[in-house]
Amino acid sequence: xxxxxxxxxxxxxxxxxxxxxxxxxxxxxxxxxxxxxxxxxxxxxxxxxxxxxxxxxxxxxxxxxxxxxxxxxxxxxxxxxxxxxxxxxxxxxxxxxxxxxxxxxxxxxxxxxxxxxxxxxxxxxxxxxxxxxxxxxxxxxxxxxxxxxxxxxxxxxxxxxxxxxxxxxxxxxxxxxxxxxxxxxxxxxxxxxxxxxxxxxxxxxxxxxxxxxxxxxxxxxxxxxxxxxxxxxxxxxxxxxxxxxxxxxxxxxxxxxxxxxxxxxxxxxxxxxxxxxxxxxxxxxxxxxxxxxxxxxxxxxxxxxxxxxxxxxxxxxxxxxxxxxxxxx
Amino acid sequence: xxxxxxxxxxxxxxxxxxxxxxxxxxxxxxxxxxxxxxxxxxxxxxxxxxxxxxxxxxxxxxxxxxxxxxxxxxxxxxxxxxxxxxxxxxxxxxxxxxxxxxxxxxxxxxxxxxxxxxxxxxxxxxxxxxxxxxxxxxxxxxxxxxxxxxxxxxxxxxxxxxxxxxxxxxxxxxxxxxxxxxxxxxxxxxxxxxxxxxxxxxxxxxxxxxxxxxxxxxxxxxxxxxxxxxxxxxxxxxxxxxxxxxxxxxxxxxxxxxxxxxxxxxxxxxxxxxxxxxxxxxxxxxxxxxxxxxxxxxxxxxxxxxxxxxxxxxxxxxxxxxxxxxxxx
Ligand SMILES: Nc1ncnc2c1ncn2[C@@H]1O[C@H](COP(=O)(O)OP(=O)(O)O[C@H]2O[C@H](CO)[C@@H](O)[C@H](O)[C@H]2O)[C@@H](O)[C@H]1O
Ligand SMILES: Nc1ncnc2c1ncn2[C@@H]1O[C@H](COP(=O)(O)OP(=O)(O)O[C@H]2O[C@H](CO)[C@@H](O)[C@H](O)[C@H]2O)[C@@H](O)[C@H]1O
Numbered sequence: 001x002x003x004x005x006x007x008x009x010x011x012x013x014x015x016x017x018x019x020x021x022x023x024x025x026x027x028x029x030x031x032x033x034x035x036x037x038x039x040x041x042x043x044x045x046x047x048x049x050x051x052x053x054x055x056x057x058x059x060x061x062x063x064x065x066x067x068x069x070x071x072x073x074x075x076x077x078x079x080x081x082x083x084x085x086x087x088x089x090x091x092x093x094x095x096x097x098x099x100x101x102x103x104x105x106x107x108x109x110x111x112x113x114x115x116x117x118x119x120x121x122x123x124x125x126x127x128x129x130x131x132x133x134x135x136x137x138x139x140x141x142x143x144x145x146x147x148x149x150x151x152x153x154x155x156x157x158x159x160x161x162x163x164x165x166x167x168x169x170x171x172x173x174x175x176x177x178x179x180x181x182x183x184x185x186x187x188x189x190x191x192x193x194x195x196x197x198x199x200x201x202x203x204x205x206x207x208x209x210x211x212x213x214x215x216x217x218x219x220x221x222x223x224x225x226x227x228x229x230x231x232x233x234x235x236x237x238x239x240x241x242x243x244x245x246x247x248x249x250x251x252x253x254x255x256x257x258x259x260x261x262x263x264x265x266x267x268x269x270x271x272x273x274x275x276x277x278x279x280x281x282x283x284x285x286x287x288x289x290x291x292x293x294x295x296x297x298x299x300x301x302x303x304x305x306x307x308x309x310x311x312x313x314x315x316x317x318x319x320x321x322x323x324x325x326x327x328x329x
Numbered sequence: 330x331x332x333x334x335x336x337x338x339x340x341x342x343x344x345x346x347x348x349x350x351x352x353x354x355x356x357x358x359x360x361x362x363x364x365x366x367x368x369x370x371x372x373x374x375x376x377x378x379x380x381x382x383x384x385x386x387x388x389x390x391x392x393x394x395x396x397x398x399x400x401x402x403x404x405x406x407x408x409x410x411x412x413x414x415x416x417x418x419x420x421x422x423x424x425x426x427x428x429x430x431x432x433x434x435x436x437x438x439x440x441x442x443x444x445x446x447x448x449x450x451x452x453x454x455x456x457x458x459x460x461x462x463x464x465x466x467x468x469x470x471x472x473x474x475x476x477x478x479x480x481x482x483x484x485x486x487x488x489x490x491x492x493x494x495x496x497x498x499x500x501x502x503x504x505x506x507x508x509x510x511x512x513x514x515x516x517x518x519x520x521x522x523x524x525x526x527x528x529x530x531x532x533x534x535x536x537x538x539x540x541x542x543x544x545x546x547x548x549x550x551x552x553x554x555x556x557x558x559x560x561x562x563x564x565x566x567x568x569x570x571x572x573x574x575x576x577x578x579x580x581x582x583x584x585x586x587x588x589x590x591x592x593x594x595x596x597x598x599x600x601x602x603x604x605x606x607x608x609x610x611x612x613x614x615x616x617x618x619x620x621x622x623x624x625x626x627x628x629x630x631x632x633x634x635x636x637x638x639x640x641x642x643x644x645x646x647x648x649x650x651x652x653x654x655x656x657x658x
Contacts, residue, residue, distance in 0.1 A: 007636075007637070007638040007639070008548050008549065008550055008638070008639050008640075008641050009638060009639070009640045009641070010641050010642075010643075010644055011640055011641070011642055012642060012643075012644065013642075014640060014642035015642035015643060073632075073640045145636075147631075147632055147635045147636050149630065149631025149632055149634070149635050150631055151630040151631050154628075155484070155628065156628075156630065156631075157627075157628045157629055157630030157631070158630070166631070166632070168632055170636070170638075174635075174636035174637055174638045175637055175638075176635070176636055176637030176638075177636065219337050220337065221337055269630060269631040269634055270631065271631050271634055271635035272635075273635065292635075294634065298486075299483075299484065299485075299486045300486055301478065301480040301485065301486030301487070301598060302476075302478025302479055302480050302485075302486070302495070302598040302599065302600050303402075303476055303478055303495070303497055305478070305598055305600055305623065306476045306478050306503075306505075306600035306601075306602065306621075307336075307474075307476050307499070307503035307505055307506060308336070308503055308504055308505030308506075309336040309337070309338060309499075309503045309504075309505075310336070310337050310338070311337075311338045311340055311343060311402045312337050312338070312339050312340070313339075313340055313341060313342075313343035313344035314341075314344060315339055315341065
């Protein structure tokens with residue numbers, strides 16, 4: 001029976017993971033029991049093994065910890081059965097219990113401090129922790145794509161309220177990623193230009209920093225969706241250096257604060273959309289990484305699940321105006 | 330800027346629609362104010378125009394009403410601007426404020442009665458109301474695909490708690506539909522058989538009726554996802570006749586009741602996956618409609634949004650076992 005081009009990871013380990021949200025529909029994401037949070041400083045022994053911490057030589061004064069996910073959706077053992085070793089693409093009809101890595105980035109040692117509360121330099125350090133981990137993961141030939149993402153708030157899928165993000169290293173390039181790379185390549189072939197180097201429609205611009213722009217994308221799938229795009233051409237997120245990380249940290253923080261102020265502190269996800277690790281050299285000129293932020297406002301219904309088409313009740317230029325106009329922070 | 334193969338309908342009308350759920354995260358979908366529900370019998374004047382009712386000649390004793398959606402995502406005027414009239418496919422880079430129809434099916438005259446509470450014949454009547462409306466909609470040459478779906482409960486996207494479903498008639502074939510049809514065609518070309526006529530793995534079977542099977546699909550995207558599949562080869566849902574509608578009504582009701590008992594009355598969506606209206610004759614032997622039911626249990630996070638890949642913590646055979654084993658109703 002064809003699975004209709006959907007890739008599924010079956011992971012029974014995931015069924016056992018706890019949730020420190022009282023209920024998924026709990027409107028208050030901070031109403032959990034902090035004293036039992038394994039991500040808090042002093043509870044390190046309740047976590048899966050640490051990969052590294054920032055600063056590297058810190059003890060109980062760590063700022064960031066990158067740890068294994070205790071309920072990993074992927075299996076670190078390379079010879080895991082069921083994995084079709086020759087597939088470098090994620091094509092239909094594949095139900096994989098897959099090889100890969102699944103890590104958690106604890107963004108702050110203390111429970112009530114969220115990413116948006118950190119300074120630009122501290123947010124930059126979180127971004128550099130992603131980069132450091134990706135640099136480790138890309139030494140594995142069998143890892144084809146790394147997805148960095150953040151879930152904030154129960155209705156954005158978070159099971160833990162302590163500020164964190166996740167890094168998943170996959171043995172295949174997901175089909176949504178291939179489709180994006182392909183779509184960017186088509187734009188390049190038609191225009192001779194990189195689609196994201198071209199961005200600059202004033203009415204969609206929210207803000208800019210030295211090295212980055214933040215916009216509402218032209219065909220925003222979700223209301224108030226935000227993209228942060230490097231102003232320089234860059235294929236992979238892991239090309240980020242320390243200077244640019246602080247600059248991006250400032251703009252990311254600003255977007256999260258604006259979103260929180262204008263949209264009443266919504267649950268949100270962010271995803272880093274980068275190129276596959278072994279990118280085809282012909283795709284380098286057209287492929288440009290970006291960070292997508294999606295506040296969870298309206299939810300998704302049967303129409304979107306059935307068709308893959310989205311209904312967006314807010315025009316991108318109106319969303320950009322609302323996010324631009326928030327008072328200076 | 331490419332929209333990366335996502336089709337988006339911008340609809341400002343949708344921003345104004347009310348919600349009778351106190352909050353999207355309200356755990357109790359019945360805690361709304363019934364006396365103000367426009368879908369209840371006696372409140373017909375608060376609704377957008379009626380298309381038809383069942384029985385056709387009923388007055389205040391109607392059982393089902395098919396009405397226009399007051400906050401339609403689509404525009405009934407054919408010459409609506411922005412619509413690329415030559416596209417019969419929904420391909421990337423398209424942001425459409427589109428032509429089409431958007432209807433609501435009120436499944437019961439009274440507020441507390443949900444679809445699963447109706448008799449098999451009454452559920453069959455709801456299914457026949459879908460068919461009747463699709464038969465009207467397919468007389469329009471410009472309508473390419475009809476999506477029937479149901480949202481039940483706030484976290485499945487429902488804004489109204491009164492039992493209802495929706496019918497959207499689209500001027501394009503959504504890309505997810507094309508991909509499904511293509512994937513079924515590939516299976517047929519490889520095996521000489523229709524993929525859904527072949528279904529019958531005992532460990533994935535939940536139940537069966539005279540004309541239908543219910544299974545957990547082999548590569549279930551979501552935990553406890555259920556497919557109801559006709560045992561006879563059928564390309565379009567609207568081929569359903571009255572006998573088969575009662576039979577399907579019984580099996581659909583049974584699945585909803587089992588899901589409610591075993592999974593603690595979860596919010597859910599169902600979608601009818603049928604063929605495009607003007608299906609290519611070469612695709613008829615491989616294309617088989619089915620009804621997909623998805624309980625909303627775990628939510629979706631940044632990984633799924635970023636990659637289009639899903640993590641399912643429940644193996645399909647385990648889900649089928651749980652749904653099979655519920656005591657006879
Ligand atoms: N008086 C009246 N007369 C006629 N119609 C009336 C009406 N009052 C309300 N309506 C309509 O009734 C419908 C009820 O639909 P649902 O509760 O299934 O979810 P809704 O469409 O709001 O959004 C969910 O489903 C859509 C489609 O999947 C998603 O885009 C969205 O995010 C999700 O919340 C609404 O579409 C609304 O416009
Ligand atoms: N003591 C410990 N040590 C190490 N790790 C620990 C731990 N206790 C918990 N964890 C891990 O911490 C992670 C916290 O992640 P999130 O809160 O962002 O969402 P989660 O991954 O649960 O699921 C959301 O995101 C995923 C991916 O998008 C979706 O599949 C899912 O539906 C959605 O709810 C979990 O993955 C959990 O396994």
